[in-house]
Amino acid sequence: MDGKDNFPVIEEALSEPNGLLAFGGDLSIERLVKAYSHGIFPWYSDQEPILWWAPDPRMVLYPGNFHISKSLNRFLKKTPYQVHFNRNFESVIDICSETRKDGLGTWITDEMKQAYIELHKQGKAHCLEIDIAGKLAGGIYGVALDTVFYGESMFSRQANGSKIALLELCKYMLKNDYQILDCQVHSNHIESLGAELIPMRVFKKFLPKK
Numbered sequence: 001m002d003g004k005d006n007f008p009v010i011e012e013a014l015s016e017p018n019g020l021l022a023f024g025g026d027l028s029i030e031r032l033v034k035a036y037s038h039g040i041f042p043w044y045s046d047q048e049p050i051l052w053w054a055p056d057p058r059m060v061l062y063p064g065n066f067h068i069s070k071s072l073n074r075f076l077k078k079t080p081y082q083v084h085f086n087r088n089f090e091s092v093i094d095i096c097s098e099t100r101k102d103g104l105g106t107w108i109t110d111e112m113k114q115a116y117i118e119l120h121k122q123g124k125a126h127c128l129e130i131d132i133a134g135k136l137a138g139g140i141y142g143v144a145l146d147t148v149f150y151g152e153s154m155f156s157r158q159a160n161g162s163k164i165a166l167l168e169l170c171k172y173m174l175k176n177d178y179q180i181l182d183c184q185v186h187s188n189h190i191e192s193l194g195a196e197l198i199p200m201r202v203f204k205k206f207l208p209k210k
Contacts, residue, residue: 010039010054010200019055019185026050027115029122036143036150037208039200041184046109056200059183059190063170067194075160082131083168089120092127092139096153108153116152119143128172130164137161140169146208147179166193180206 013021021040025031027050035041035052044051068076093116097108119125127141138161140154149169156162173181182203183195 007035007038007040007052010056010204013054013056015056019053020051021054022052023049025052027111029115029118029124032115032119032143033124033145036145036148039203039207041150041152042112043107043184044109045107053184054200055185057197058200058203059186059195060198060203061166061170061181061183061190061193061195063173063178063181065194065196066167066170067192068167069192072160072163076164079132079160081137081164084129084131085172086120086126087129089125089127089141090117092129092141092155093117093153095139095155095157096141098155116141116143128165128169130161130168132158132161138163138165140165142182144178147177148182148206148208149173149178149180150182151184163193 008022010021013019027042032042038054039058040052040054042050043053090113093108093113097113116125120127124145125141125143127139129139130137135158137158138154138156140151140162142149142151142153144150151169154162154165170181172178180203181195183190186197
């Protein structure tokens, strides 16, 4: 951060590690909204300063491009499920923050959780949950500003739970004129569901207008 606590322009982000832009500051609602509005997001671990990122290229999913595989299509045809929006945001973020199976811990610290809970109370962070046979199967949460949904994390507790959550989020986005789902960084899993890498100069066109 500079002396006025402003973010550097995203073009100043490092190429290695890709996207590291700044460190420090806090996770206040005002700062988080400013960050997302400029294509910047926080991502750090416990015992680290807050790190702010703007990777180039950017992993995104156009909601109309969600890929339904043959196996997922078969599952959807035979499995009824229920969709819930903003039913229990705190529960969703708690589940997403659970230690990963690979033992690498989680980046969703207690400080992070409280910050996004406050964003939710302000109507800027949202969650979606999927129930199958009356039990929680999966969910996703993120930040919504103008026509961009900035995805933060998702989880599965039953087979295909997170995939269905992402599918239903894309359906919601299409119905409500959202243009793009920000997936932040590349992963093979999200790419298999239709996400793609785009240059930052293209991603910037979707950001909220000043």
